[in-house]
Amino acid sequence: MPQHYPPLVIITHLLNILFMVLLGRSGLEVLAAHPKLYWSDHCPPGRQWLRLSRKEFGSDSRRPWTSQDEEESWNPVLALPGRKNLGLGRHWHFLTLQFWIATGVVYIAFAVASGYWRYLVPTSWSVFPQAVRDVGTYLTFRFPAQLPGEPFNAAQKLAYFAVVFLLAPLQIATGAAMSPAVIGRFPWYAKLFGGKQGARSLHFLGLVAFAAFTVLHTAMVILHGLPEGLAKILLGSAEADHALAVGIGLLALALIIIVQVLATVASLRSPRTAERLTGAIAGPMQRGLSRLLPSCQRYRRSDISPYHRVNGYPPTGEEYERAARRGSAGYRLVVGGLVEQPAAFSLDELRALGTQHQIVNHNCIQGWNAIAAWAGVPVARLLDVVRPLPQARYAVFYAMDDKGLTDGREGRYGYYYEAVALHLLRHDQSLLAMDMNGGPLPVEHGAPLRLRVENQLGFKMVKWVRGIELVERVDHIGRGRGGFREDQQYYANPVGI
Template identity: 40%
Template sequence: MQDFIKRYPGTAQTAPSVDSGFPWWLQLQHFLNMLFMMFIIRAGIQILADHPRLYWNRDCTPGTEWFRFQHPVPQGRIWTAKDDAVTLPSWLGIPGLRHTIGLARWWHFSIDLLWVLNGVAFYIMIFATDQWLRLVPVTWDVIPNALSTAIQYASLNFPTESSWTRYNGLQQLSYFVTVFIAAPVSITTGLLQSPAISNRLGLLGSVLNRQVARSVHFISFTWFVFFILAHGIMVFITGLRENTNHMFAGVKSPGWVGFPFFVLALVLVGLAWWAASPFTIRHARLVQKTGRIMVGWIKGLSEWWEPTAELSEADISPHFWPNGTMPNSAEYEHLVSCKFSDYRLRVGGMVESPHEFSLADLKAMRKQQQITTHFCIQGWSGVAEWGGVKMSDILDMVKPMPGARYTVFYSLAEGSDGGCYYDVHEIFNMRHRLSILAYEMNGEPLSVLHGAPLRLRCENELGFKMVKWISAIEFVSDFKDLGAGQGGYNEDHEFYGYRMPI
């Protein structure tokens, strides 16, 4: 062992040195990365808490998860996806209350954007200078040197540090994995959980389906948490003075010049950690609007990407999670009792030819069947075969006026806080080939639990946008006077976004 450590002291002797130290831009990006990751991790935990189960299979059947922090799904009662959400303490999640995924997603995606921009700038700067040599191994000696470093750390006989010019093998490998593997994997698997992206990628979206992407995303998350904890501990035990001088002052000095800046950085991150949840709860609408400004335009662009992915009967899920507040009115009970023979779908607003359709009228029109994946905002997914009328055919019949921009779907059900459930879509999104009004599910009439007599299927949007138990459709020029003016019931009450293809 002594001969091995002597031959491989920890730092590859053939690796080139870095002569530029730790420049100011690297110090700034290091701090920003530390700050951004705090928000990303906390918001990510909050998102996971809304469906606290992970699967390798697409259909999210209870009992098939490989990881969960929730009890098994109870038997003998309807257990919705919303019932399955768990509560987090406010110091851990953002904002920490139960089922606050709308606000958590704004934090997660908005800070993700800043993190990605910071990362792109970091990539450009390190490869424009000699800093890349610090992170990218250029000799296979890095592997035995990394093993030697691990052995020396474990024995508490630490290797000689020369991080001002070269990282040791273990540092270099761990930084390389974090910067060039874990970060791109996190970004890619995050995007693959999007219906607009996954339902456009064909075989890739099928193989790396949402649940596979979600599980890999979680694994990359655990790597970041492990790296941050290990990195923080090593800063203290391998030489706090030298390490803080390097990264927070950019100097190689025997003094403590970098330590005050290190303390200031910790205080700023600590204050942000402490303030994040109270600020979010107190200013929830501001968080929603800020998130919409930062990333809403990206969501809007992805709506134009028409979904094309269709699956086979073999892919149909044995379990399809129920969700939403069921209709509870005399009107709906009457419709159920008469098997929806008295049901009428009213289509009006800014149209040239208002229509009223019975269920029989809709079934007499051209029927489209499609087997597609449902993406719930909470994280679960499921595959079903849907049969119904193309929304483009409805549009052709009613002829929206030139000033109409939005399609509003009203439900026979109330939202969770009372009041009519509704949601808004851009008209162009209703012309996509897979946007339909479904009255069948898996070859059978749509069940009451899943939206009978009629529900929307719009395969580039998250599930809450696909209104169930539809009572009416209205075409409008603006939605600012509907509800709280945010574009839908969950947008009004739970701070979702009205454009949610990601």
């Protein structure tokens, strides 16, 4: 039996604990935005298999509601950072994810290069019945013997193998299956898990499995003898100084707690600083997915969801309501800014540019999704008419809804807008939609005109569009972050995952 654990195994073990806690807490913050889990991509209200909320809404409710009404505010002790901070929770999650994967890659590379993998991977079928016997031994409150020449017994070996080579890859795979860019480019991929909601449910169950393993693993270390166990894990040998091992263990635990507290407090007290720092690391992954993975979805009419949630209440005011009653007669879409040919289009003039139909999967940042048929003019055709100037990099879509009137949350005000990079708008399935599911676009879904960018999350797809401005930079618009949600709720821009 080896007398020590290699130092790199010890280091990656401690880093893994730190990153797993950050991932778990930030993942709970993301879950709080839509604390309901489904096996169907239609997300039918009231048909979830798990609801971590007392709120319940129905598709036939007489009182209007939106998906934001389903959001929960979870305690910062549990979620990172807590208190309805979905944007910051996502930043922390994707930042930590990259470090966690890097730690795992280093660990596995070392295990393969050094031969340590033999302690983790079963090399004989005999280990399976032995593991069953070991579990039985534990149930009789005795400790099973270690495998000959190895640091673990059979049950431990199978548990570590399952966590390292099955559970961790499953978490990464199901996480990717929730990305609008990934499933937009490879619709078959999400179907491997039963759709996005199947992947989301499995991802949550994976979190529960990690938590259960951590509790059980910690309990076993304590029962086997905490000082001796810590000496093995932290100093590489059971014969090492037990007092020193316990001291290092307590210090490591204190550091992990301190990092959690600092991350939470800093995010809640200085959210913009936290967003900038975490986004600087997490942002390149978002931009890369958005640029490299254009949507090519092709769903069937039979796939269309019977109920499609909405996010955000329609604009208020007599002018919009009067226009909606007239079927948007007199509506003009104004397009200007850095273009050679500024223009204003009626709905009929937009249709004359040529319409396109697509049945695609709408992915909301809160976690729900729904499939619908959309028809309208490809944004690329509109851009060809107005001819962007060479320095134009973004198109800013301005909406008709004043969030100070339709949102009502403290500190949120101003008209909704979002800036989208021009290269995303030239993707084949970027659309200015005028119809939905074979009929005129409903008011709640953005009539008279809404944007569709199918490899992005739903908040980028501006509803009730009244104008488009092409610009070189976005730092002079709103609060300078590229969109209303980015300004007010610290979301990322763009959002390919």
